[in-house]
Amino acid sequence: MSELRDALESLRTDASARVASVADANALAELRHELLGRSGTLTALLKQLGSVPAEERPALGQLANRVRAELEAAIEARQSALAGDDDDAWLAEEALDMSAPGRPVPIGHLHPVMTLMRDVREIFHAYGFEVFEGPEIETEEYNFELLNIPPDHPSRDLWDTLYVAEPGSVEAGNPEPARDETILRTHTSPVQIRAMRALEPPIRILMPGRCFRHDAVDASHGFEFFQIEGLVVDRDTSLADLKGLLEEVARALYGRDVPTRFRPGYYPFTEPSVAFDIGCLVCGGEGCPACKRTGWMTILGAGMVHPTVLRNGGFDPDEFQGYAFGMGPDRMTMLRHGIGDIRLVFSADLRFGTQFPAGH
Numbered sequence: 001m002s003e004l005r006d007a008l009e010s011l012r013t014d015a016s017a018r019v020a021s022v023a024d025a026n027a028l029a030e031l032r033h034e035l036l037g038r039s040g041t042l043t044a045l046l047k048q049l050g051s052v053p054a055e056e057r058p059a060l061g062q063l064a065n066r067v068r069a070e071l072e073a074a075i076e077a078r079q080s081a082l083a084g085d086d087d088d089a090w091l092a093e094e095a096l097d098m099s100a101p102g103r104p105v106p107i108g109h110l111h112p113v114m115t116l117m118r119d120v121r122e123i124f125h126a127y128g129f130e131v132f133e134g135p136e137i138e139t140e141e142y143n144f145e146l147l148n149i150p151p152d153h154p155s156r157d158l159w160d161t162l163y164v165a166e167p168g169s170v171e172a173g174n175p176e177p178a179r180d181e182t183i184l185r186t187h188t189s190p191v192q193i194r195a196m197r198a199l200e201p202p203i204r205i206l207m208p209g210r211c212f213r214h215d216a217v218d219a220s221h222g223f224e225f226f227q228i229e230g231l232v233v234d235r236d237t238s239l240a241d242l243k244g245l246l247e248e249v250a251r252a253l254y255g256r257d258v259p260t261r262f263r264p265g266y267y268p269f270t271e272p273s274v275a276f277d278i279g280c281l282v283c284g285g286e287g288c289p290a291c292k293r294t295g296w297m298t299i300l301g302a303g304m305v306h307p308t309v310l311r312n313g314g315f316d317p318d319e320f321q322g323y324a325f326g327m328g329p330d331r332m333t334m335l336r337h338g339i340g341d342i343r344l345v346f347s348a349d350l351r352f353g354t355q356f357p358a359g360h
């Protein structure tokens, strides 16, 4: 009965060719059903085996099994080939070259003024100072009066101060908006009062922050700048403590051999008041344009907290003393790096910022 043998042989070749040319997984599943399913081509041929003479049956049966095994293997191979093709298609579409070297990601770092402020904070931290912050928008009372600066004091001059207009008066279309008593703080000293009122003695705090003045901008002035205020209030502090502390801080910031000096100064909120200088970092003390030929550079003002200010902070000056200081981190940064123009410090120019070490 070679008819069945021929049919099986031609199924073997035709089906193999069809399997190899199938284009996707769905078509392959359908073809499998058509060839090998329960009412498929192979099953139909096997049914004819019953009418074949008994002596031919085993050989034909074996052939039919081989054809089934071969078709199953071919279908499986096609299946994984199709899956593999899919992977390749995705890769080609993404055009992803896994062997290409990575592009460097630009990473920013702190502004040199921020780096200096963190260094200062770190140094004072070693002496037990904590950070206390106050608002940039202040009242005249905190910014001036409570610091012993009465209304007729020269620093109360309107030109020194940026007032915050009453929002209502602007909305009403008033060309001359009324000034209220809210200002942009001109220094960080008002935070002294806020801290004294909020904290229990002994107080050892640093108060860093942004300040504003009604100043024309030039190489050494900006209308905004940073200050770091310091305050110690305790039962037993003295000018000697203040001097010792500031000398250590100057050494930590500018090196062990940096010359320092104190000069008498004047601030309404300290008595006595001092200015603290370091030897000029540019000329080493010989005198140059950077130090106005004095050989010294002033980095901060300081003094013993005025009794009136202590009282305004809620302390009895007969029981407590305090010392305070205020430094300018912008100027200190300029000294540190030899920067000649403060406008560079406040520009957002990356060519400036990226010239400095990253800090921490």
Ligand code: DAH
Residues within 6 Å of the ligand: 186, 187, 188, 189, 229, 230, 267, 269, 270, 300, 301, 302, 303, 324, 325, 326, 327
């Ligand atoms: N507030 C002063 C200023 O803006 C700086 C200052 C001087 C702060 C002496 C102080 C101080 O605490 O004791 O110029």
